[in-house]
Amino acid sequence: MQKRVQVSLTALLALVMMLxxxxxxxxxxxxxxxxxxxxxxxxxxxxxxDHRAPVVTHMVWYRVGAADEPPxxxxxxxxxxxxxxxxxxKIASGEFSRIVSxxxxxxxxxxxxxxxxxxxxxxxxxxxxxxxMEADRMVNLRLTEAEVLTERDVILEERRSRVENNxxxxxxxxxxAVLYYSHTYGIPVIGWEHEIARLSREDALGFYKRHYAPNNxxxxxxxxxxxxxxxxxxxxxxxxxxxxxxxxxxxRPMDPEQRAARRVEIKDPRAGKPSVQRYYVTPSYVTAxxxxxxxxxxxxxxxxxxxxxxxxxxxxxxxxxxxxxxGWYGGSSMDFGKIAVYAIPADGVSLATVESAIDAVLADxxxxxxTEAELDRAKKAYLAEYIYESDNQSTLARRYGWALVAGxxxxxxxxxxxxxxxxxxxxxxxxxxxxxxxRRSVTGTLLPxxxxxxxxxxxxxxxxxxx
Amino acid sequence: MQKRVQVSLTALLALVMMLxxxxxxxxxxxxxxxxxxxxxxxxxxxxxxDHRAPVVTHMVWYRVGAADEPPxxxxxxxxxxxxxxxxxxKIASGEFSRIVSxxxxxxxxxxxxxxxxxxxxxxxxxxxxxxxMEADRMVNLRLTEAEVLTERDVILEERRSRVENNxxxxxxxxxxAVLYYSHTYGIPVIGWEHEIARLSREDALGFYKRHYAPNNxxxxxxxxxxxxxxxxxxxxxxxxxxxxxxxxxxxRPMDPEQRAARRVEIKDPRAGKPSVQRYYVTPSYVTAxxxxxxxxxxxxxxxxxxxxxxxxxxxxxxxxxxxxxxGWYGGSSMDFGKIAVYAIPADGVSLATVESAIDAVLADxxxxxxTEAELDRAKKAYLAEYIYESDNQSTLARRYGWALVAGxxxxxxxxxxxxxxxxxxxxxxxxxxxxxxxRRSVTGTLLPxxxxxxxxxxxxxxxxxxx
Numbered sequence: 053m054q055k056r057v058q059v060s061l062t063a064l065l066a067l068v069m070m071l072x073x074x075x076x077x078x079x080x081x082x083x084x085x086x087x088x089x090x091x092x093x094x095x096x097x098x099x100x101x102d103h104r105a106p107v108v109t110h111m112v113w114y115r116v117g118a119a120d121e122p123p124x125x126x127x128x129x130x131x132x133x134x135x136x137x138x139x140x141x142k143i144a145s146g147e148f149s150r151i152v153s154x155x156x157x158x159x160x161x162x163x164x165x166x167x168x169x170x171x172x173x174x175x176x177x178x179x180x181x182x183x184x185m186e187a188d189r190m191v192n193l194r195l196t197e198a199e200v201l202t203e204r205d206v207i208l209e210e211r212r213s214r215v216e217n218n219x220x221x222x223x224x225x226x227x228x229a230v231l232y233y234s235h236t237y238g239i240p241v242i243g244w245e246h247e248i249a250r251l252s253r254e255d256a257l258g259f260y261k262r263h264y265a266p267n268n269x270x271x272x273x274x275x276x277x278x279x280x281x282x283x284x285x286x287x288x289x290x291x292x293x294x295x296x297x298x299x300x301x302x303x304r305p306m307d308p309e310q311r312a313a314r315r316v317e318i319k320d321p322r323a324g325k326p327s328v329q330r331y332y333v334t335p336s337y338v339t340a341x342x343x344x345x346x347x348x349x350x351x352x353x354x355x356x357x358x359x360x361x362x363x364x365x366x367x368x369x370x371x372x373x374x375x376x377x378x379g380w381y382g383g384s385s386m387d388f389g390k391i392a393v394y395a396i397p398a399d400g401v402s403l404a405t406v407e408s409a410i411d412a413v414l415a416d417x418x419x420x421x422x423t424e425a426e427l428d429r430a431k432k433a434y435l436a437e438y439i440y441e442s443d444n445q446s447t448l449a450r451r452y453g454w455a456l457v458a459g460x461x462x463x464x465x466x467x468x469x470x471x472x473x474x475x476x477x478x479x480x481x482x483x484x485x486x487x488x489x490x491r492r493s494v495t496g497t498l499l500p501x502x503x504x505x506x507x508x509x510x511x512x513x514x515x516x517x518x519x
Numbered sequence: 520m521q522k523r524v525q526v527s528l529t530a531l532l533a534l535v536m537m538l539x540x541x542x543x544x545x546x547x548x549x550x551x552x553x554x555x556x557x558x559x560x561x562x563x564x565x566x567x568x569d570h571r572a573p574v575v576t577h578m579v580w581y582r583v584g585a586a587d588e589p590p591x592x593x594x595x596x597x598x599x600x601x602x603x604x605x606x607x608x609k610i611a612s613g614e615f616s617r618i619v620s621x622x623x624x625x626x627x628x629x630x631x632x633x634x635x636x637x638x639x640x641x642x643x644x645x646x647x648x649x650x651x652m653e654a655d656r657m658v659n660l661r662l663t664e665a666e667v668l669t670e671r672d673v674i675l676e677e678r679r680s681r682v683e684n685n686x687x688x689x690x691x692x693x694x695x696a697v698l699y700y701s702h703t704y705g706i707p708v709i710g711w712e713h714e715i716a717r718l719s720r721e722d723a724l725g726f727y728k729r730h731y732a733p734n735n736x737x738x739x740x741x742x743x744x745x746x747x748x749x750x751x752x753x754x755x756x757x758x759x760x761x762x763x764x765x766x767x768x769x770x771r772p773m774d775p776e777q778r779a780a781r782r783v784e785i786k787d788p789r790a791g792k793p794s795v796q797r798y799y800v801t802p803s804y805v806t807a808x809x810x811x812x813x814x815x816x817x818x819x820x821x822x823x824x825x826x827x828x829x830x831x832x833x834x835x836x837x838x839x840x841x842x843x844x845x846g847w848y849g850g851s852s853m854d855f856g857k858i859a860v861y862a863i864p865a866d867g868v869s870l871a872t873v874e875s876a877i878d879a880v881l882a883d884x885x886x887x888x889x890t891e892a893e894l895d896r897a898k899k900a901y902l903a904e905y906i907y908e909s910d911n912q913s914t915l916a917r918r919y920g921w922a923l924v925a926g927x928x929x930x931x932x933x934x935x936x937x938x939x940x941x942x943x944x945x946x947x948x949x950x951x952x953x954x955x956x957x958r959r960s961v962t963g964t965l966l967p968x969x970x971x972x973x974x975x976x977x978x979x980x981x982x983x984x985x986x
Contacts (some may be wrong), residue, residue: 075559123590123701123703123771123772124701124770124772124773126701126772162654177851220778222778226778226779226781229700230697230781233696233705233706233711234590234593234705234706236590238700238701239700239701244700244774244775245775245776246773246775247772261644303591304590304591305590305591305593305714306591306712306713307711308711309710309712311689311693311785312689312690312783312784312785313783313784314693314697314781314782315781315782315783315784315785316779316780316781316782317779317781317782317957318712318778318780326636481753487969490784490970491970503956503957503958516773
């Protein structure tokens, strides 16, 4: 993930702007629906047509992520993702991306808790060649001891620069560790430093052989191709690989009931501004009851998204006690979703003050719900975003990839706008009451001061200056 | 553990009193040293003589505990401990303890994070027969589906009565879950309820076959026997069992650096009184640098043990803000030790007030250390306890068992009084400064009020009445 995905987000942004300029008519979106089939070795394939330009986005999603790592070897999924750019018998070490580039394409990869994905954007006439290359490294990866050790240093440095030197990232890591009890979502995707430092060639190859196989992968192709073309090319590449009979459905240790409000406090002079944030464990789109995840999406759109949201309005616009405030719901993971809320106090205002104001906003929604006008506006915003995002070939491919790798279906994905439009006021209120419960939460505070050792500030009430 | 160990503690207490009445001369202790040898199948044996009465304490310690359970099957070590009282080909289900009782003895068992132990106290002439029985169930356990399901219900009920109905136990469970990141010490010994509910006969037998073998066990016999007698009896019983070639040294996922002060808040109307407690992660006797665990023992004796301790003196005697206050260091585990401090506020005093007072006591020790007089008194108290405990045959056997199963040596155990006597004032101060660090801690608060859903009290500042 990490470095690689950053590059790709920049590329994505450029692409979004390019497509916006192209001004495609809105009605072109309605036929942007997927065709799906399965190869005889069990590899799932989804094709999403987009004939506006002769390019394709090709993604292979493995049903394995950081949450599937065995105890003690955290970071191995992400490490393997890096190592997948080493050699096979046909491709020299480091050549994969150079070949894609010479073919006029771009490539990258990322690792999340639930998935590892490799993707390229390339001219449609190069798709066949690309698929042969991707199929090749699905089963023929070679690793030398030297490559592994060098790449491990790269990842340790990546961790140092992205986590160790970033107090906000440290706080986030600590909050996740506290939020989950036994579940592996509590372990950072990049891995704990002391465990990364011990990852070996054997760990990487063992993980590769256990999880990388056509019957544990999903191919998503969006772009200027037909399902028939993709099927022929897929059968000639991935289709020739044997299924791995050892692949089993994923099981992670599930958590007991969430039953205690928790807090995490980081004091670090390098933190720029004090801040407070809170996570609540919720269901995800996979685990929620029907309509519940959609209600949570709308709830947090209303509560925390943008300058018209409840949190921003109260804390920033009205009371002027925060320079920033907001929140979101993330429901795309396999086993749990998450609500997040946050605020950065205005100068001279304590964390305790902004935290109380956040509590007041949420308590009001739990008690009184949201308004019809807010719900309408939130629905319209989501539906517009959905259509707008469908215009981006890469975003479109990712939408299917994320959902399928978590166990959802194409039908489920495509019915989402309809389900969003059906959410009622009482669904939002019910979801708020059920999930905005302190016992499901961890609250994190970040203070730009030196750690004080034994003297322990009581909770969030540790302001620089009191308001 | 749980129910069984309680029974045994009562028995222990009776025994302590009986032995105290017997008034053995103090010099009799000096020869209470262990003889050790290993059977040809790898079983470790320790014999500790105690010839005051014709009885023996026989304990078999397995090098496996709850912290060795695979992800998702928490509670299996303790469950198996219960199931070890079912049948073998020679002994009918439930008969083991009845036979011991008919032989005039008592038996019990317990499970901890690091060990599972089975023990009996019996007349010396029955020792051979007992060892044959214990050796038999080490490898010949039989379980029926019905027995497993019935016993699982027993354990679920045990969990309900001991944890679910006890807010203090819930808080303790939550604090441990938050204190450790990846390490299995964060999972309760009895197991998470949803995982206990799924434990199967296959889980139990799989765990049994993987961990129960002579080369994964330690036999400790204390009492009226000679090492030669024990050796002969052990060779005729345990010595006939084959070693298990699959036994490997234990490895648990170790935690990353402790780096954030954490809090856990339980609100439950059933809690009797509000209370605050804090745990700090420290090294254990196994993982500490030389002398460090001894310094921690003395530190917490001075800070938190009894009515003369710093915490009790300040919070209870002087300021009268608490009805109870204290602390301890637990250093007997394999991978981590723990410092605990706690207080129960006096009526009308807030948790925040007593927590600040605890902080002040600890900060003073970190800054100024303890006094020579305090250190002398603490050393004398430990040395007296050591001698006094050596007078208790069962305590003596446990002392060796606990330490050996965690990987320590007989020499290490027996040199402890000498190491305690050598600890200096600066060692205590250094240990306090290093380990009484908020970033290594989790603070738990318990309030006898209804959970309030969304409204989140900020930290410990949630008094019933403010002082």
